[in-house]
Amino acid sequence: xxxxxxxxxxxxxxxxxxLRGRGAFLDxxxxxxxxxxxxxSPHAHARVVGIDAxxxxxxxxxxxxxxxxxxxxxxxxPLPMLIPHPGIIDGRTPYALAKEYVxxxxxxxxxxxxxxxxxxxxxxxxIRVDYEVLDPVVGIEAAARADVVLxxxxxxxxxxxxxxxxGDAPAAIDAAPNVLDLELDIERSAxxxxxxxxxxxxxxxxxxxxxxxxxxxxxxxxxxxxxAKLGLGLGQVEVVVPDVGGGFGVKIVxxxxxxxxxxxxxxxxxREITWTEDRREHFVSAAHERAQRQRIRVGFxxxxxxxxxxxxxxxxxxxxxxxxxxxxxxxxxxxLGPYKPGAYRVVFTSLYTSTVIVTPYRGAGRPQGVFAMxxxxxxxxxxxxxxxxxxxxxxxxxxxxxxYDQGLLFQDGRPLIYDSGDYPAALAAIKKLVDWDGFxxxxxxxxxxxxxxxxxxxxxxxxxxxxxxxxxxxxxxTDGTVxxxxxxxxQGQGHETVLAQIVADELGIAMSDIVVTTGDTRRxxxxxxxxxxxxxxxxxxxxxxAARSVREKALRIAGEALEADPADLEIxxxxxxxxxxxATGMDIGTVAVLSNPLRYAFDDASRAATQFAxxxxxxxxPVDPDDSPGLESAEYHSPLRCTFAAGMHAAVVExxxxxAEIRILRYCVVHDCGRLVNPMIVEGQVHGGVAxxxxxxxxxxxxxxxxxxxxxxxFMDFLIPYSSEVPAVAIDHLETPxxxxxxxxxxxxxxxxxxxxxVLAAAVEDAEGFPITAMPISPSDLFDLRRRFxxxxxxxxxxxxxxxxxxxxPGQERR
Amino acid sequence: xxxxxxxxRLSVNGVPHAATVPARRLLSDCLRHDLxxxxxxxxxxxxxxxxxxxxxxxxxxxxxLMLAVGAEGHELTTVEGLADPGGxxxxxxxxxxxxxxxxxxxxxxxxxxxxxxxxxEHPDPTxxxxxxxxxGNLCRCTGYTNIVAAVLRAAELRRAGPxxxxxxxxxxxxxx
Ligand code: FES
Ligand code: FES
Numbered sequence: 001x002x003x004x005x006x007x008x009x010x011x012x013x014x015x016x017x018x019l020r021g022r023g024a025f026l027d028x029x030x031x032x033x034x035x036x037x038x039x040x041s042p043h044a045h046a047r048v049v050g051i052d053a054x055x056x057x058x059x060x061x062x063x064x065x066x067x068x069x070x071x072x073x074x075x076x077x078p079l080p081m082l083i084p085h086p087g088i089i090d091g092r093t094p095y096a097l098a099k100e101y102v103x104x105x106x107x108x109x110x111x112x113x114x115x116x117x118x119x120x121x122x123x124x125x126x127i128r129v130d131y132e133v134l135d136p137v138v139g140i141e142a143a144a145r146a147d148v149v150l151x152x153x154x155x156x157x158x159x160x161x162x163x164x165x166x167g168d169a170p171a172a173i174d175a176a177p178n179v180l181d182l183e184l185d186i187e188r189s190a191x192x193x194x195x196x197x198x199x200x201x202x203x204x205x206x207x208x209x210x211x212x213x214x215x216x217x218x219x220x221x222x223x224x225x226x227x228a229k230l231g232l233g234l235g236q237v238e239v240v241v242p243d244v245g246g247g248f249g250v251k252i253v254x255x256x257x258x259x260x261x262x263x264x265x266x267x268x269x270x271r272e273i274t275w276t277e278d279r280r281e282h283f284v285s286a287a288h289e290r291a292q293r294q295r296i297r298v299g300f301x302x303x304x305x306x307x308x309x310x311x312x313x314x315x316x317x318x319x320x321x322x323x324x325x326x327x328x329x330x331x332x333x334x335x336l337g338p339y340k341p342g343a344y345r346v347v348f349t350s351l352y353t354s355t356v357i358v359t360p361y362r363g364a365g366r367p368q369g370v371f372a373m374x375x376x377x378x379x380x381x382x383x384x385x386x387x388x389x390x391x392x393x394x395x396x397x398x399x400x401x402x403x404y405d406q407g408l409l410f411q412d413g414r415p416l417i418y419d420s421g422d423y424p425a426a427l428a429a430i431k432k433l434v435d436w437d438g439f440x441x442x443x444x445x446x447x448x449x450x451x452x453x454x455x456x457x458x459x460x461x462x463x464x465x466x467x468x469x470x471x472x473x474x475x476x477x478t479d480g481t482v483x484x485x486x487x488x489x490x491q492g493q494g495h496e497t498v499l500a501q502i503v504a505d506e507l508g509i510a511m512s513d514i515v516v517t518t519g520d521t522r523r524x525x526x527x528x529x530x531x532x533x534x535x536x537x538x539x540x541x542x543x544x545x546a547a548r549s550v551r552e553k554a555l556r557i558a559g560e561a562l563e564a565d566p567a568d569l570e571i572x573x574x575x576x577x578x579x580x581x582x583a584t585g586m587d588i589g590t591v592a593v594l595s596n597p598l599r600y601a602f603d604d605a606s607r608a609a610t611q612f613a614x615x616x617x618x619x620x621x622p623v624d625p626d627d628s629p630g631l632e633s634a635e636y637h638s639p640l641r642c643t644f645a646a647g648m649h650a651a652v653v654e655x656x657x658x659x660a661e662i663r664i665l666r667y668c669v670v671h672d673c674g675r676l677v678n679p680m681i682v683e684g685q686v687h688g689g690v691a692x693x694x695x696x697x698x699x700x701x702x703x704x705x706x707x708x709x710x711x712x713x714x715f716m717d718f719l720i721p722y723s724s725e726v727p728a729v730a731i732d733h734l735e736t737p738x739x740x741x742x743x744x745x746x747x748x749x750x751x752x753x754x755x756x757x758x759v760l761a762a763a764v765e766d767a768e769g770f771p772i773t774a775m776p777i778s779p780s781d782l783f784d785l786r787r788r789f790x791x792x793x794x795x796x797x798x799x800x801x802x803x804x805x806x807x808x809x810p811g812q813e814r815r
Numbered sequence: 816x817x818x819x820x821x822x823x824r825l826s827v828n829g830v831p832h833a834a835t836v837p838a839r840r841l842l843s844d845c846l847r848h849d850l851x852x853x854x855x856x857x858x859x860x861x862x863x864x865x866x867x868x869x870x871x872x873x874x875x876x877x878x879x880l881m882l883a884v885g886a887e888g889h890e891l892t893t894v895e896g897l898a899d900p901g902g903x904x905x906x907x908x909x910x911x912x913x914x915x916x917x918x919x920x921x922x923x924x925x926x927x928x929x930x931x932x933x934x935x936e937h938p939d940p941t942x943x944x945x946x947x948x949x950x951g952n953l954c955r956c957t958g959y960t961n962i963v964a965a966v967l968r969a970a971e972l973r974r975a976g977p978x979x980x981x982x983x984x985x986x987x988x989x990x991x
Contacts, residue, residue: 011912018920019908021854021894025921028853060817116848118839194858194866194955195921245856245921246955279859492919492956684915684957691958715863715953723959724950752958 005501005511006743009680012497013511014490023243026198026215027276033200034063036262036275037120039110039127040285041102044136044354044708045150048098048129051110056126061115064269065127066261068099074229075264079255083324087162092151092352093322096229096257096264102131103150103319104355105708106284108257113265113273136354136708140293140314143351150319150352159317160325160350164332166407167343172308176299180379184294185774186368186757188316188702189695190287191361192720193491195245196277197256197286201263205270212239212263217252217489218529219519225255226263234525237263241519247491248692249360250287252531253323283713288702289327289361291316292368296376299342304380304391309341311372313348318357325350327358327365329411330463335369336406336416337461338423338646339377339395344408354708360531362692363753364411366462371775374458374758378765382799388457388762389431396423411532412466414641420736421461421646421672429732430457430670434650442652452657453665456762457650458755463642464673464747465537465740471526472543474503474550475632478605480574480589482507482514484546486539487527489519493749494681495535499543501677502743506547507554508571509588526636533645533747536677541637541741549633554591557631561586561594592631597622643738645746647671649690649755651727653763660782662698662764664727672734674746682748683731689752691726696753697760697776699725770794823887827852828896836883843867845883846893854894854924858953865952868925869893875929894924897931906972907931907965916965918956925952930966939970 017023039051053065068076079093098109109129114120135148137157142148146156173179200213210232214222216239223239226232244251258275266273277286292315299308315328328348335346377395381388397404399422406416431437439455446453473485484503490496500514517523518539519530528538555566558576562569562584570579577585593609601607611622623629652666669686676682699719703711712718737744757775764782765772770789774781788794818837825832827850834849841860846852846869858864860879867879870892897905904912907930917923926949933948934940940948945966946959954962 012915014920015912015917016904018917018923019894019904019911019927020898020900021852021924023854023920025853025856027857028847030851031848118837192955193919193921194864194953195856195919243921244919245858246919248955279861492917492921494918680915684918684961687958687960688918688956689958692955714861715859716861720953720955722950722953723946723963726959729958729960 005504006677007675008678010497010501010511010678012494013500014494014496025195025243025245026200026213029200029213029242029274033272033274034113034115035117035120036265036273037112037117037124038108038258039112039124039129040281041098041105041107041109043102043131043133044105044138045134046102046131047134048100048102048109049132050130052128055128056123059119059123059126061119062123063113063115064265065123066097066111066265067109068095068097071096073231075260079257079322080225081324082322083326085160085325087325088160088321089158090151090154091159091321094257094320096260101152105710106281106356108285111261111265113269138353138355138704138706138708140291140316140351143316143353144314150354157352158349159321159352162325162329163345163347164408165345169308169310169343169345172343173297173299173310176307177301178383179297179299180383182296182375182379183773184296184372184375186290186292186371187776188288188291189361189700190289190702191248191250192282193246193248193250196279196282197251197258198276199259199262200272200274201266202272203267203270208236210237210263210267212237213242214239214259215244215251216241216254217247217491217531218254219489219521220487220525220527221254221529222259223521226260229255229260230264230267239521241489244489244491247530248362249364249531251491252529253287253359279715280713283718284356284710287357287359288318289358290368290696291358292331294368294372296372298376298380300380302384303394304384304386305394306339306342308343311335311346313346315348315350316353316358317350318353318355320357322357323359326411327360330365331369333408333410333416334366334461334463335373337370337373338397338421338459339373340397355704362689362750364532364750366460366750366754367693367696367757370458370460370755371758371761374755375761375773378762379771382797385799389427389436392459393424393427398424410463410642412642417641418461418644419738419740421644422734422736423459423646426646426648426670426672426734429734430648430650430668433668433670433730433732434652434666436650451654452767453652453654454763454765454767455650455652456759456766457648458758458762459648460754461644461646462533462747462751462754464533464645465639466532466534466642467639468528469636469638470528470538470542471524471634471636472539472546473524473632473634474543474546475630476550476554476588476592478589478592480513480587482509483517484514484543485517485520485523486543487519487524488530488535488539491530493535493685494678495539498536498677498681499539502540502544503547506544507551509574513574533749535749536745537643537741537747538637538639540677540745541743542635544742545635545637546633549635550631553595553633554588554631557594558586558591595631596629637741639740641740643674643740643746645673645748645751647751649759651759651763653760653767655764655767655782660779660786662777662779662782664694666730667727668730669752670732670734671751672736673748673751674738675735675744676733677745679733685748686731686752687729689750690729690756691721693753693756694726694760695721697757698778699776701776765797770796821884823884825850825883825886825891827891827893834883838882838884840883841879842881842883842886843878846878852893852895856921856924858922863953864922865929866922866925868928868952870928870932873932873935875932892928894927897927905931907934907969909972910965910969914961914965914968916957916961922952922954926954926962930969934970934973938973940966942967
């Protein structure tokens with residue numbers, strides 16, 4: 001047999017074109033298109049009183065200016081509520097262009113089309129919009145207080161309210177021997193791919209068809225949304241996703257206002273139009289995530305075992321709710337991690353604020369949930385004077401309890417049942433990797449050198465690979481090339497490589513003969529999209545099933561031609577041959593020829609396939625009734641429910657006694673995403689995730705001022721870490737296969753980011769000797785906390801008196 | 816209301832190009848949209864991300880911070896010029912492929928040009944130096960681990976086979 005590709009660190013197929021500068025990203029698609037620019041609201045909350053384009057009309061190159069008044073029918077109505085949920089009380093979505101009100105800085109008010117982007121921006125600058133400025137709603141507290149109500153017709157700012165319960169948590173807590181209360185805070189961050197959003201559209205009047213290119217995470221979603229809004233049949237719209245420069249969640253939202261306006265105008269004008277988001281636009285008009293305030297009440301026994309857990313979450317969803325309540329649902333459910341919570345109640349309240357919308361960012365609510373649970377675990381350990389790892393171990397679901405039903409409904413609307421996992425093994429692995437047991441001695445040595453160090457641990461479970469389904473199409477061409485298509489899109493995850501690896505093994509074909517297409521509705525019309533770490537699970541399984549059925553057909557056809565039993569055949573290096581007699585066989589391309597009886601001969605391959613080529617069986621139709629021509633197959637994988645990956649991170653930090661700088665000395669990851677298709681790619685995903693986790697924990701926050709202006713809407717002020725800020729990562733893999741898909745895989749895309757804030761809060765707290773309850777934490781935040789701690793405003797951790805170098809007591813920094 | 820246009824001649828990857836641009840045309844836009852060299856990407860257009868990095872007379876520069884009219888008379892190298900179209904990859908490109916130094920590939924051209932120039936002057940960096948060398952460019956996908964590894968691997972490839980390193984577009988006498 002040939003070498004197995006599944007499980008090998010195969011170099012990526014995508015790389016060659018990207019390395020040579022021959023990738024084709026949205027803004028690379030060539031000349032010939034008009035450019036769009038948008039006039040955006042400078043106010044967080046205002047009434048649009050008038051729009052005057054008079055001054056712009058004499059700009060050379062202006063083609064058109066549109067406002068909401070120009071829209072009609074479905075285009076004039078609010079954008080869809082993509083994911084309805086019974087917990088949504090009043091789900092507001094924006095208009096493609098503002099109608100009467102704007103609800104955040106950056107909301108699109110008018111669209112300009114011009115010969116090029118420079119001109120379009122010249123025009124946009126000259127359009128005068130008259131606003132009646134209204135009071136903003138900034139921050140969770142203001143939203144909850146509802147002194148200002150953002151949306152007309154609402155009595156408060158509550159978009160959604162949802163309760164999930166297993167058992168009677170308040171009663172269990174009241175009866176518990178130990179009870180703790182925690183109040184936690186997480187601030188906003190954002191996906192911030194280096195390529196922003198972008199859309200390009202072309203209307204073909206002769207065919208009455210629309211071609212849309214979008215830098216999106218869902219081709220089929222955009223297609224359906226555009227068709228619905230423009231009143232076109234699905235068959236009239238094709239969406240092609242070019243190379244995408246990162247997504248991380250923000251590009252799953254659809255349709256964006258721009259994603260509708262560009263195709264709408266392209267059709268109206270009969271001209272190709274393109275729009276590429278600039279960096280400031282991405283900050284103020286795309287999406288953010290993370291901001292939550294959490295109140296936790298927990299009851300536990302003397303060994304730290306949870307008896308009852310009661311969690312109330314205030315979630316800032318921004319100005320609108322187009323993506324529903326996926327993020328707080330994920331927080332509510334994934335908060336449980338690898339633990340049995342005893343009785344559990346979780347209540348979330350999702351609030352409107354006059355800020356950019358909040359939709360999933362890699363991790364999608366999990367980092368907040370894990371922060372809540374892991375802060376709780378650390379607090380319990382501290383309260384009881386127990387080792388933090390032991391308290392976690394006491395609460396683990398054991399491998400022999402799998403599958404384990406948490407008794408809740410997950411974000412896909414299906415039961416939260418963990419399929420497999422070995423948490424004790426993962427804990428043992430992470431303790432070893434970070435040298436958990438050796439840390440006390442290390443701390444002593446560090447203290448002797450005047451250095452302040454701490455260690456933290458955080459565990460998570462991640463539901464990955466949700467349905468409803470993904471498809472795979474595998475087709476063998478007569479020259480032996482194998483074309484593979486799946487509908488979901490790629491933003492750097494290496495799907496072209498991973499899917500080719502799977503097909504290579506299933507079909508016995510060289511990787512170099514396989515061509516993979518993703519995110520093109522012309523090739524695969526049924527698909528969901530790329531989110532929730534589902535690519536390898538759903539599309540990987542689908543292409544495996546399609547390849548298996550192609551293989552079966554190839555063996556059947558070759559068996560007939562070779563007069564051999566298909567069971568005695570194998571496919572090796574693209575040749576179907578008799579096992580044990582490798583000289584007897586035929587190329588798989590020849591099988592493709594045989595699979596498609598033709599009337600016309602137009603090349604060598606088709607000459608061999610005409611119905612006049614060879615002896616015929618006159619009692620049989622050229623194609624059997626239960627067969628179809630061609631060596632191809634489309635199959636779908638529709639998982640029963642999510643498969644649950646898991647992992648644990650540990651970090652060692654050093655905090656500077658003077659400057660309060662936080663340095664990560666060691667970052668360790670133990671990760672279990674089932675069987676690994678390509679360990680090199682999985683590690684890359686972990687590296688990237690950890691970088692975003694560290695970023696969210698120590699550097700990134702969206703700084704809104706009281707009037708709703710985003711103060712740091714540039715890469716100069718929003719601190720994405722450079723290589724100098726991201727630690728080296730030590731990784732260990734466990735492989736607990738999933739029973740829920742044919743490959744045994746689980747998703748890997750988001751894992752790295754999830755426990756970032758939890759593990760670094762734990763490590764900083766351990767170094768400092770007082771609780772950390774809000775993230776991210778900057779040196780100045782820590783500096784302030786030290787001062788408050790020294791002033792007695794913050795109680796010390798119980799587990800040990802603050803162990804800091806003698807001459808540098810916390811809070812005694814000289815100013 | 817017309818805008819005054821300028822006829823400029825740019826030398827990119829050793830090939831002369833002519834373009835007619837307004838004075839405010841960014842070099843990044845001119846390369847991408849006037850000359851069709853879309854390998855150079857823009858991620859911020861305010862000089863922070865480094866995705867638009869090209870070599871100007873062999874030295875890394877952010878093409879979003881330069882005007883096209885100001886690039887006349889200089890020798891420019893973009894990612895497309897690192898290796899011959901049909902030929903083997905440049906050692907830095909090869910190293911990125913081997914080390915999985917790219918995911919979405921959007922930031923990659925900026926890193927490749929930066930590192931290619933860096934290794935000209937620092938053929939044998941330590942890991943810490945390699946990390947420092949790339950610390951001015953943003954990547955949102957990789958966490959930089961494999962980019963740092965790729966710098967070291969590229970240095971190794973260069974040392975192993977200088978013959979395999981294609982000549983940069985800068986004439987020898989103009990190199991720093
Ligand atoms: S685009 Fe030039 S530095 Fe970001
Ligand atoms: S590879 Fe995607 S931004 Fe660097």
